[in-house]
Amino acid sequence: MAPLPPKLGRWISRGVILGERTGSLWRDLPSGTGRGRRPPAGTVVRVDLDDTAARLGVPVEDVDRVHRLAGDQPSAPLPAKADAPAILDRLGVRPSDAAEIMAGWPDLDSPLWTPELRWLLDRSIALVRADLGGHDWLSPGPELPRERGPAWRHLYAYAYLALVDVVTAYHRDHDIADAVSWVTLADLGRNLAIDRRMHREGWPVMQSWLTLHARGGVYELGRLQHQRGGTAIGLHIPESGPMTPEAVAASLDEARVFFPRHFPDERYTAFSCGSWLLDPQLLEYLPEDSNIARFQRRFELEPYEEPEGPDADIEVLRFVFRTLTTPLDQLPRRTVLQRAIVDHLKAGRHWHWRRGRFPI
Numbered sequence: 001m002a003p004l005p006p007k008l009g010r011w012i013s014r015g016v017i018l019g020e021r022t023g024s025l026w027r028d029l030p031s032g033t034g035r036g037r038r039p040p041a042g043t044v045v046r047v048d049l050d051d052t053a054a055r056l057g058v059p060v061e062d063v064d065r066v067h068r069l070a071g072d073q074p075s076a077p078l079p080a081k082a083d084a085p086a087i088l089d090r091l092g093v094r095p096s097d098a099a100e101i102m103a104g105w106p107d108l109d110s111p112l113w114t115p116e117l118r119w120l121l122d123r124s125i126a127l128v129r130a131d132l133g134g135h136d137w138l139s140p141g142p143e144l145p146r147e148r149g150p151a152w153r154h155l156y157a158y159a160y161l162a163l164v165d166v167v168t169a170y171h172r173d174h175d176i177a178d179a180v181s182w183v184t185l186a187d188l189g190r191n192l193a194i195d196r197r198m199h200r201e202g203w204p205v206m207q208s209w210l211t212l213h214a215r216g217g218v219y220e221l222g223r224l225q226h227q228r229g230g231t232a233i234g235l236h237i238p239e240s241g242p243m244t245p246e247a248v249a250a251s252l253d254e255a256r257v258f259f260p261r262h263f264p265d266e267r268y269t270a271f272s273c274g275s276w277l278l279d280p281q282l283l284e285y286l287p288e289d290s291n292i293a294r295f296q297r298r299f300e301l302e303p304y305e306e307p308e309g310p311d312a313d314i315e316v317l318r319f320v321f322r323t324l325t326t327p328l329d330q331l332p333r334r335t336v337l338q339r340a341i342v343d344h345l346k347a348g349r350h351w352h353w354r355r356g357r358f359p360i
């Protein structure tokens with residue numbers, strides 16, 4: 001990270017020329033980001049964190065975090081605008097979301113893109129890129145007030161687009177087939193569509209989740225997504241129809257071959273999962289031969305602990321109803337699971353987020 005003048009403590013240097021000192025951030029901004037022209041020598045251009053945070057409508061700590069983590073690490077350019085529709089299509093982005101993304105495109109002269117938004121886009125790309133190959137949860141930046149327009153709504157989708165070339169090159173270095181790259185990265189389109197169904201409530205989690213894809217941390221192999229990390233491959237279940245035992249078994253088999261082949265230095269001894277799907281209370285309601293019950297039976301559960309992480313009552317609403325805020329009385333009761341979720345909560349009980357694993 002470029003050293004900041006100590007006196008200015010909380011000042012961001014953006015192409016700063018302070019006396020004889022030239023900051024390096026400007027130099028690293030790719031064309032298409034930044035203010036669009038370099039300030040004349042001797043000009044002091046600086047923005048303080050509080051001001052940037054206020055303009056972005058986010059806590060100053062979040063801006064500080066981006067500033068610290070991204071430092072002057074390299075960003076990455078967005079694809080050419082003319083190529084974007086085809087790329088969005090490959091990323092599974094539905095036409096309505098693609099149209100919004102194109103309408104908010106960060107052209108150099110776009111009035112939608114304030115200097116703060118351009119700074120955040122550039123540094124968010126750098127922040128995620130700096131952790132290429134990482135497989136832990138990573139927030140790409142603050143939760144933005146997305147109702148302010150397409151630039152605000154899709155800033156992290158633009159960052160993802162910029163990272164597509166970076167991560168596909170990483171995949172190629174690991175000899176990963178193009179088909180796996182694109183099916184994995186197409187989770188962007190799936191998540192944007194779900195977020196739209198959720199009236200934009202879903203995005204704050206998704207913007208972090210999708211940095212796993214953009215860093216080469218997760219791979220979609222058949223029915224399941226597989227996350228690298230530690231000694232266990234973390235399993236995730238995307239919304240793509242029923243998860244039949246056969247489809248799950250095939251996906252596990254694929255992973256058993258995929259990881260030793262493409263990440264030979266990593267040693268996996270188990271599959272693991274953390275999910276509302278592993279809550280044994282579901283068995284009070286679901287038939288024994290339901291896919292969820294059969295999925296649960298694969299796992300040995302860790303003892304239940306009061307959660308520090310996700311609140312399972314909220315998470316079941318997210319995954320079963322695609323809403324976080326609808327009153328229980330207004331939720332649909334079409335399936336046995338929907339009825340179970342609502343009746344359980346109405347009875348004053350809670351759902352549990354459970355973790356489990358089974359040997360590879």
Ligand SMILES: CC(C)(COP(=O)(O)OP(=O)(O)OC[C@H]1O[C@@H](n2cnc3c(N)ncnc32)[C@H](O)[C@@H]1OP(=O)(O)O)[C@@H](O)C(=O)NCCC(=O)NCCS
Pocket residue numbers: 236237238239240241242243244274275276277286290291292293319320321334335336337338
């Ligand atoms: C995980 C998932 C694929 C399981 O679906 P499935 O294979 O149909 O599961 P089951 O066979 O156990 O379903 C049993 C019953 O619950 C219903 N059901 C299952 N998942 C449902 C969901 N997300 N929403 C509404 N009903 C659901 C089924 O329709 C069935 O009810 P029915 O017999 O009245 O039709 C599905 O819940 C899903 O797509 N969830 C979203 C993604 C997710 O939750 N991932 C895990 C994140 S931690």
